[in-house]
Amino acid sequence: MRIFEIVKENVNLREAVELYGIDVxxxxxxLCPFHNDRHPSLYVAGDHYHCFACGEHGDVIDFVSxxxxxxxxxxxxxxxADFHLTPDKPPSAAALHAKRIRTEAQQLRENERLCFSVLPDYARVLRDWKVQYAPQSPDEPVHARFVEACHKLDETEYYLDILCAGDSHERAEVVRQQMSDGKLEELRQRLEDIHKEDENDNNTADVA
Ligand SMILES: [Zn+2]
Known part of the structure; x- marks a missing residue:
C-alpha cells in the first residue's frame, strides 16, 4: 500500500506525537497515552516508540492507530491528511478531530503556562509571609497575611507538584480549577499589587 510508505517516509514520529498533544x-x-502514566515512560526514538511501563511499541502508524x-x-x-501529504483532498473527519485535539492540547499548555507564571510567585510570597508575619508572642494579634500563608501555602505547593509531575488528566484538572471564575487572573493582579507595595516600602526605607 503506497500510503504506508508515503507516511513512513514523510512523517517524523516525534513530530506526530507532539502534534497530537504529547510533549516529548x-x-x-x-507521558505514555496508553496507560495512566505519572512519570514519562514512553521512549520516542527515531522511527519507533516503546513504553517501558506498559510495553506498547510500534511506529508512527501504530501510534496513531x-x-x-x-x-x-x-x-x-x-x-x-494531518501532515498535508494529500493536499488535493479536503480534510477528513479524522483530520478535523486531530485539529480539535491539537487546539485543546494547546489551550491546556497555554493555561498551564499561566498557572506557572502565577502560582510559584504566590508560593514564594506565602513562604515569606509565614516568616515575616509570624506572631512573636502568644498575645500578639495574628496578622492576616500569616493566616493566609498558613492556609494557602501547602495547598499552593500541592498544586504546583501536580503541575510539575502529574499526568495530563491531573494537570488539566488543576488548571481547570485554577482558571475557574477568573481566580488565577485575580491572584495575578493581587500579586502585582503586593509587589508594588513592597517596592514602595523599600523605596521609603531607602529614603529614610
Ligand atoms: Zn505505557
Missing part, C-alpha cells in the same frame, strides 16, 4: 522531553521521553483507535490504514490516511 529532551531525553526523548513522554492506537491513540485514535483507527485501523492501520485509517491511521495512515489520517497522518497523510
Amino acid at each position: 522531553n529532551r531525553y526523548g521521553m513522554a 492506537k491513540l485514535f483507535r483507527l485501523s492501520l490504514y485509517d491511521a495512515a490516511k489520517k497522518l497523510a
Whole structure:
C-alpha cells in the first residue's frame, strides 16, 4: 500500500506525537497515552516508540492507530491528511478531530503556562509571609497575611507538584480549577499589587 510508505517516509514520529498533544522531553521521553502514566515512560526514538511501563511499541502508524483507535490504514490516511501529504483532498473527519485535539492540547499548555507564571510567585510570597508575619508572642494579634500563608501555602505547593509531575488528566484538572471564575487572573493582579507595595516600602526605607 503506497500510503504506508508515503507516511513512513514523510512523517517524523516525534513530530506526530507532539502534534497530537504529547510533549516529548529532551531525553526523548513522554507521558505514555496508553496507560495512566505519572512519570514519562514512553521512549520516542527515531522511527519507533516503546513504553517501558506498559510495553506498547510500534511506529508512527501504530501510534496513531492506537491513540485514535483507527485501523492501520485509517491511521495512515489520517497522518497523510494531518501532515498535508494529500493536499488535493479536503480534510477528513479524522483530520478535523486531530485539529480539535491539537487546539485543546494547546489551550491546556497555554493555561498551564499561566498557572506557572502565577502560582510559584504566590508560593514564594506565602513562604515569606509565614516568616515575616509570624506572631512573636502568644498575645500578639495574628496578622492576616500569616493566616493566609498558613492556609494557602501547602495547598499552593500541592498544586504546583501536580503541575510539575502529574499526568495530563491531573494537570488539566488543576488548571481547570485554577482558571475557574477568573481566580488565577485575580491572584495575578493581587500579586502585582503586593509587589508594588513592597517596592514602595523599600523605596521609603531607602529614603529614610
Ligand atoms: Zn505505557
